[in-house]
Amino acid sequence: MAGQVHFREMAGTTANGITLLEAVAHNADGGQVATLYFQPGTDPKHLGFPKRAEVLSLFTIGGAPVVRLSLPRKGAFALSFAGARVEVTPAAPECRAFEGLDAAAALSNGEGADTILQWLAFNxxxxxxxxxxxxDRTRPGERPEFDAALTQGVAAMDRPMQVTVLRSHHPLGKQDLPAEGHPFCAPAAPGKDRMEIPPPAPWSSPIGALHCYEIMRDRFLGEARAVANVEVHDLIVDDGEDSVFDRAVAANGGVIQLLGQTCYPWRVRNNDPIRFADHICVQFDAAKPKSRWCIAPAKAPEKAIWRLTRIGNADPDLKTPGRFYRFMNLRHPAEAVSLIVPKTALIEDDRLLELSKKTFGHKPVRVPDVSPKKVQKGRGRRAIVTTMKNEGPFILEWLAYHRAIGFDDFLIYTNDCADGTDDMFDLLQAKGYLQHRDNPFREMNLKPQHAALAAAGEEPIIKDAKWATCIDVDEFINIKVGDGTLDDLFKAVPDANMIAMTWRLFGNADIADFHDDLIIRQFTRCAPEFARKPHQAWGFKTLFQNAGIFKKLGVHRPKGLNPQLVDDICWVNGSGVPLPESMYRNGWRSTVTTYGYDLVQLNHYAVRSAESFLVKRDRGRVNHVDRDQGLAYWFRMNNNAEQDTSVQRMIPRVEAELAKFMADPEIAAMHAHCVKMHRAKIDELRATENYSNFFAELNGDRMRKLAHMHAHFGSNVFLSGPECVPDDVLARDPEEDFFFTVEKGETQH
Structure with a gap:
């Protein structure tokens, strides 16, 4: 028996802004039971039914009302749509045509006939x-060539195949989204916040009428032996002895799960059509599988409802799920694969390669081979790259500390300094302590920190380092194991090639005035280790081996993963616990399950004294240059909840390194000059009304109290700023157990 294709249209209608998408009527006791499927968002209060009709049920699926009516007579009937009389001629069910068959309930949204024929043949x-x-999401009559090609192709199949193509006279997509083929609608597409989004296209946008599976069941598939919910770009690739249809029939309750993995080409050859066989890659860090289902209608519960990802009112038999691949470039046919998925996430999949070559006889474009860089044996050199502006008084302590724990090389980028910072670095470079560069951010048209990191990647001091990191002058690597040195840290995690150092936010310890003394001695109040809020509290920086696994430097971690080398990553947190693969590409902050401080933490002295913070605010940021560092920033970063003096065991070694610097008269004089300039800037700012008031507010009772209360606040409090905290909350004891938050508003900086 040759395969057959039938084309059907939904029995919908519209009036007064109300759209009935489909009506299906089954004969019952001389009359009929009609099920009405309305457009999502329809208010049932505006619907009127015949006087002799009985409403058997009314429920919604994805916001779309479904109404079952018992009517005394067969055939057409009248409804009221917001007062307008509408004649409805329901569609007759064709379930007998699928009785005993193993069928797919699928959506098509722009795929060609060749794709659908290959999908039918494979499954x-x-x-x-x-x-x-x-x-099929296209309008009736819109694709006659498609209809002809599909009909001809199914007729030529070497096995029986019963196909019905159903179309609607009304759009079924989400009203506010562009065409589903656009990268914006691809789940893993990068950079959606930077995309120019096309206008809404409900004829081709992602499906919004989620009761469509109930429509297919009601009109066609209710008597099928088994039905698999897969798209026309899904291939069921399952190693079970029985088919997914057989397993659904055998399952308790007649329902099994289908679990899908998205897959992508590495690249499609120029001018070639996109094929199933081009897809040879999966995301190594993909989220949980796509969930669909396969059901045996005769065994399923009577009240089962067919939904997008599950069967309502039914529990699937979880012992024998089916597996499928979702071939994403067929639904999202972008010019380049990188528009719908980060290529840094793609690795070859052996099963897909086998399908491409052996099943489809194709020669796909393979992922290029990348060899890891040979890591130096022995100790190797350790390097820091950083950016600074007007940080003169704090330079020597920071250098002394990190020299004391085992760093060898420092690459410093500065810009627009007015306090002697750049002169200090020129002097230190001349004496062989570091390398100093002017920040090329203007020539590169980048933010200062990003420009510096882009330039640093080509510098021998970074390329030749065994270990490297990017940290700021207000960040101190506090190693808690052994004697507090890098050697001790590396011994504690001998297999690691990346170490995430989570911030511990240190506040001003209620110190108002600037003193030329060690930062690590003055400021000992900080956030607790378990500090999920604000968002910045658990940011981390990364100490990493120069192994070629990533392509470039990043602020928080190296970036541009070579996915071919993903198995070479051994990235641990500050307690030596491996981080999950989901962190490998973009992770920059710790979570409840990934934070750790047992071996190393990054002490982050973001505010220092209130006087020094005035200068910091006046200077501006090196990354988010367009954001003020005002009261809201101080509120977020000034956490004085706990005492932590663990870093102070390093003070004798830091003072010894400082003594070497200060024994040089030129360095000592330059440091004194930087301190003098910092003091002068503080005095200048405090002499203005704006900064005088700001300084008073920083040191007022309100802000001091808030610095001990962070643990009680939700994220929106930190986004909204300290003004949102009412006096009655402020009056509470920080030792109490309470929680306060506000509605999300405009973010304050």
């Missing part, structure tokens, strides 16, 4: 599928 050969109902 027929490998799963015994012999029927399909395809809800």
């Amino acid at each position: 027929a050969e490998h799963q015994g599928m012999n029927a399909a109902v395809i809800l």
Whole structure:
């Protein structure tokens, strides 16, 4: 028996802004039971039914009302749509045509006939599928060439295949989204916040009428032997002895899960059509599988409801799930694969390669080979790259500390300094302590920190380092194991090639005035280790081996993963616990399950004294240059909840290194000059009304109290700023157990 294709249209209508998408009527006791499927968002209060009709049920699926009516007579009937009389001629069910068949309930949204024919043939050969109902999202009559090609192709198949293509006279997509083929609608597409989004296209946007599966069941598939909910770009690739249809029939309750993995090409050859066989890659860090289902209608509960990802009112048999691949470039046919998925996430999949070569006879474009860089044996050199502006008084302590724990090389970028910072670095460079560069951010048209890191990647001091990191002058690597040195840290995690150092936010310890003394001696109040809020509290910086796994430097961690080398990553947190793969590409902050401080933490002295913070605010940021560092920033970063003096065991070694610097008269004089300039800037700012008031507010009772209360606040409090905290909350004891938050508003900086 040759395969057959039938084309059907939904029995919908519209009036007064109300759209009925489909009506299906089954004969019952001389009359009929009609099920009405309305457009999502329809208010049932505006619907009127015949006087002799009985409403058997009214429920919604994805915001779309579904109404079952018992009517005394067969055939057409009248409804009221917001007062307008509408004649409805319901569609007759065709379930007998699919009785006993193993069918797919699928959506098509722009895929060509060749794709659908290959989909039918593959699932027929490998799963015994012999029927399909395809809800085609195009308008009736819009693709006659497609209809002809599909009809001809199904007729030529070497096995029986019953196909019905169903179309609607009304759009079924989400009203506010562009066409589903656009990268914005691809789940893993990078840079959505920077995309120019096309206007809404409900005829081709992602499906919004989520009761479409109930429509397919009601009109066509209610008597099928088994039905698999897969898209026309899904191939069921399952190693089970029985097909997914057989397993659904055998399952308790007649329902099994189908679990899908998205897959992508590495690249499609120029001018070639996109094929199933081009897809040879998966995301190494993909989220949980796509969930679909396969159901045996005769065994399923009577009240089962067919939904997008699950069967309502039914529990699937979880012992024998089916597996499928979702071939993403067929639904999202972008010019480049990188528009719909970060290529840094893609690795080759052996099963897909086998499918491409052996099943489809294709020669796909392979992922290029990348060899890791040979890591130096022995100790190797350790380097820091950083950016600074007007940080003169704090330079020597920071250098002394990190020399004391085992760093060898420092690459410093500065810009627009007015306090002697750049002169200090020129002097230190001349004496062989570090390398100093002017920040090329203007020539590169980048933010200062990003420009510096881009330039630093080409510097021998970074390229030749065994270990490197990017930290700021207000960050101190506090190693808690052994004697507090890098050697001790590396011994504690001998297999690691990346170490995430989570911030511990240190506040001003209620110190108002600037003193030329060690930062690590003055400021000992900080956030607790378990500090989920604000968002910045658990940011981290990364100490990493120069192994070629990543392509470039990043602020918080190296960036541009070579996914071919993902298995070479051994990235641990500050307690030596491996980080999950989900962190490898973009992770920059710790979470409840990934934070750790047992071996190392990054002491972050973001505010220092209130006087020094005036200068910091006046200077501006090196990364978020367009954001003020005002009261809201101070509120977020000034946490004085706990005492932590663990870093102070390093003070004798830091003072010894400082003594070497200060023994040089030129360095000592330059430091004194920087301190003098910092003091002068403080005095200048405090002489203005704006900064005088700001300084008073920083040191007022309100802000001091808030610095001990962070643990009680939700994220929106830190986004909204300290003004949102009412006096009655402020009056509470920080030792109490309470929680306070506000509605999300405009973010304050």
